Each structure stands twice: as structure tokens, then as C-alpha cells.
Amino acid sequence: MDLFDLPATPTITEMSWPTRIVLGPGALARLPAQMERLGMKRPLVVTDPGVVKAGIAERVHALLASAGLRFSRFEDVNANPTDRDAAAGLAAFRAGGCDGLVAIGGGSSLDAAKLVQVLTTHEPPLSRYDDAAGGDRFLKDDMPPLIAVPTTAGTGSEVGRSGVAILPDTGRKTVIFSPFLMPKAAICDPELTVNLPPHLTAATGMDAFTHCLEAYVARGFHPLADAVAIDGIRRVARSLPVAFHAPADLAARTDMMIAAMQGAMAFQKGLGASHALAHALTPITGLHHGLANAVVLPAVMEFNRAAATARLARVAEAMGEDGRTDDASLAAAAIARVRQLTAELGLPPRLRDAGVREDDLPRIAHKAFEDASHQTNPRPCGEADLLAIVRAAF
Ligand SMILES: [Zn+2]
Numbered sequence: 589m590d591l592f593d594l595p596a597t598p599t600i601t602e603m604s605w606p607t608r609i610v611l612g613p614g615a616l617a618r619l620p621a622q623m624e625r626l627g628m629k630r631p632l633v634v635t636d637p638g639v640v641k642a643g644i645a646e647r648v649h650a651l652l653a654s655a656g657l658r659f660s661r662f663e664d665v666n667a668n669p670t671d672r673d674a675a676a677g678l679a680a681f682r683a684g685g686c687d688g689l690v691a692i693g694g695g696s697s698l699d700a701a702k703l704v705q706v707l708t709t710h711e712p713p714l715s716r717y718d719d720a721a722g723g724d725r726f727l728k729d730d731m732p733p734l735i736a737v738p739t740t741a742g743t744g745s746e747v748g749r750s751g752v753a754i755l756p757d758t759g760r761k762t763v764i765f766s767p768f769l770m771p772k773a774a775i776c777d778p779e780l781t782v783n784l785p786p787h788l789t790a791a792t793g794m795d796a797f798t799h800c801l802e803a804y805v806a807r808g809f810h811p812l813a814d815a816v817a818i819d820g821i822r823r824v825a826r827s828l829p830v831a832f833h834a835p836a837d838l839a840a841r842t843d844m845m846i847a848a849m850q851g852a853m854a855f856q857k858g859l860g861a862s863h864a865l866a867h868a869l870t871p872i873t874g875l876h877h878g879l880a881n882a883v884v885l886p887a888v889m890e891f892n893r894a895a896a897t898a899r900l901a902r903v904a905e906a907m908g909e910d911g912r913t914d915d916a917s918l919a920a921a922a923i924a925r926v927r928q929l930t931a932e933l934g935l936p937p938r939l940r941d942a943g944v945r946e947d948d949l950p951r952i953a954h955k956a957f958e959d960a961s962h963q964t965n966p967r968p969c970g971e972a973d974l975l976a977i978v979r980a981a982f
Pocket residue numbers: 743795799863877881
């Protein structure tokens with residue numbers, strides 16, 4: 589077995605980096621042990637209607653009950669959490685006399701749980717903690733512990749330091765960022781992702797890919813993030829098409845869970861124009877976050893090509909491109925590879941194919957410019973640049 593490859597028989601592995609990670613098929617069974625380690629006796633289980641419908645919430649309830657643990661539930665998280673989700677979750681936390689949180693789901697449930705976590709010990713409104721306005725300085729390390737149980741391989745929120753919400757006083761996807769928001773444990777059980785519909789496997793997987801790619805080419809020096817990001821790109825390129833075509837392939841699902849975590853670990857370094865645009869596209873057009881990234885990413889790479897040629901060349905190599913030697917043609921190949929990947933996943937090639945209206949593009953560019961994500965884009969971009977990119981993607 590290659591040192592960097594998956595074991596032939598996937599098994600449960602525990603790692604600290606710096607989140608305690610329990611990874612592997614069946615890892616969910618270790619949830620009660622992680623709760624015990626953290627002294628959590630009465631959790632609020634935060635999830636969304638999709639996870640309930642998939643029967644995963646029920647499995648968690650049964651597991652907790654069989655371990656003799658009492659818990660409260662908050663199961664109404666919206667696809668794109670708002671301040672209302674956070675307030676309702678906080679009410680459930682207080683009513684249940686809870687001492688911690690277990691979040692089960694994709695990015696939405698994990699983000700909502702982090703917002704509830706903030707409100708348990710911090711004054712509202714949540715907009716006070718907006719990262720774009722330096723709000724992280726108001727966050728203190730006094731919040732109850734959170735255990736994350738992802739049911740998608742995308743946001744990597746299970747090892748991330750940010751919670752994202754659409755807030756009425758900012759009118760956009762607002763990022764709340766602090767090391768104190770990192771879950772105390774992540775239970776990454778690939779079996780929980782096998783029933784994900786293929787279009788969601790594709791969209792969430794492309795979110796993980798965009799995290800890795802944007803972090804890798806982002807401005808700034810962060811060799812740890814770079815190493816993790818380029819490995820994540822390699823994993824997505826080899827395993828996302830497999831997970832899409834063969835949903836029950838546990839090796840590919842495990843690989844995607846690793847890549848999702850790698851994306852979130854790497855984007856401590858920064859993101860780029862794709863995420864700035866995606867953070868505007870979702871509230872304005874309702875487009876899924878991962879899908880929004882997948883559709884705008886090739887146009888962003890094109891915009892960055894001259895400023896990040898060598899980095900984009902390494903991306904092409906990680907995606908399996910060989911036979912070319914000069915960085916300029918490799919960078920062009922990286923863009924072609926990404927287009928090819930999204931086509932294989934059945935994702936729309938242009939924003940117009942995804943139902944976005946041309947009239948909305950200036951507003952999208954304006955909101956994207958307000959988002960902090962583009963500040964680390966390898967080529968500086970103003971509002972006019974963001975508009976040109978979003979027009980190219982249209
Ligand atoms: Zn993302």
C-alpha cells in the first residue's frame with residue numbers, strides 16, 4: 589500500500605489536527621464516547637428536515653438512548669440558516685437545559701449549531717460578529733462544546749472555524765469566524781453520505797474542490813494549507829466522479845470526506861473570488877452554494893490565470909494532467925479539467941443554465957465585492973472585475 593493511499597479495508601481512525609476526528613465506515617457508533625470525553629451529558633441535537641427524512645436523525649437518537657443519554661432536539665434548520673434558525677435553536681437549548689451540541693447534517697446544520705453556540709454566551713445580534721467587519725474580536729472561548737456529524741462531503745464545516753448565516757442587517761451570507769467555533773470532535777462516517785442524491789454529491793463535492801483550489805492559489809504564505817489543499821484537489825479529482833456514479837462506493841465516499849475536511853483546513857489561508865460570488869449568488873438567486881461555486885470557478889480561474897500560472901499548473905498535475913511541461917499550457921489545462929469535471933457531474937456549465945437572470949448580475953457583483961473572501965484572490969479584484977467574471981460565467 590502506498591503511504592498516501594487509503595487502506596484496502598477502510599477502518600476507523602482517530603486523529604487530532606487540531607479537531608479530534610473519528611473517520612471511517614461505522615464511526616457514528618463512537619459518538620457517545622466522544623460526548624463522554626467532552627463531559628457532555630445533555631446535548632441539543634441540531635439537524636434539518638432532510639436529515640430527519642433520510643432516517644439519520646433517528647439513528648442518532650437511538651444511539652444516544654441506548655447509551656442512556658438524554659437529549660433535546662432542534663430539527664428545523666433551513667437550507668441557508670438565518671438569524672431565526674439561531675434564535676429558535678437557542679430557545680431549544682435553554683428549554684432543554686443543554687450543556688453541548690451535536691450537529692448532524694450538511695453545512696446548514698453545522699453552521700446553525702455554531703450560531704446557536706455563539707448566542708449561548710454572547711449578546712445578539714449575530715451581525716456584531718461579522719468577520720468582514722472585524723467581529724471576531726468580540727468572540728470568547730466560553731461556548732459549550734460542539735460535536736459535528738457531517739452527512740455530506742462538502743463544506744468541511746466539521747473542522748472549520750466559521751459559521752455562515754444570512755442576516756437581515758447585512759442582507760448577505762455573513763461569515764462568523766473564530767478558532768473557538770471549531771467543533772471539539774468531528775465524527776466522519778462515510779456510510780452517512782451514501783444515500784445523498786447524485787446532484788447533491790456533485791454540488792457539495794465541488795464546494796470541497798473549490799475550497800481546496802481557492803486556498804491553494806490564494807495570496808499569502810501558508811505551506812501547511814498548500815500541502816493539504818493540493819492533496820484535497822487530487823482526492824476530489826479521482827473520487828468525486830466515482831461517488832457520483834457509484835454512490836455506495838465507501839472508498840470514494842471516505843476519500844471525499846477527507847477532501848472536504850482538507851478544504852476547510854486549507855481555507856484558513858483564504859479563499860477567492862468564487863466564494864465571494866457564491867456568497868452573493870445564494871441569497872439573491874437561491875442557487876446551492878456548491879453549485880454556485882462550480883459554475884463560476886472556471887471564469888475565476890481564467891481571470892486568475894496570468895497571476896497564478898504556476899499554482900494552476902500544479903492543480904492540473906494533481907488532477908492527473910501529464911504530457912505537458914510548460915506551466916502556461918498546464919494552467920490552461922487546469923481550467924479545461926475543471927470544466928470537464930463539472931460536465932461529468934451533470935452540472936450546468938453557465939449561470940444562465942442554472943436559472944440565474946441577467947438583470948441580477950450587477951447586484952451579485954456588488955454584494956460579492958462586500959464579501960471578504962475575494963481579498964485573498966491571487967489577482968486583486970474590484971467590483972467591475974467581479975461583474976466581468978460573473979458575466980463570463982453567465
Ligand atoms: Zn464553500
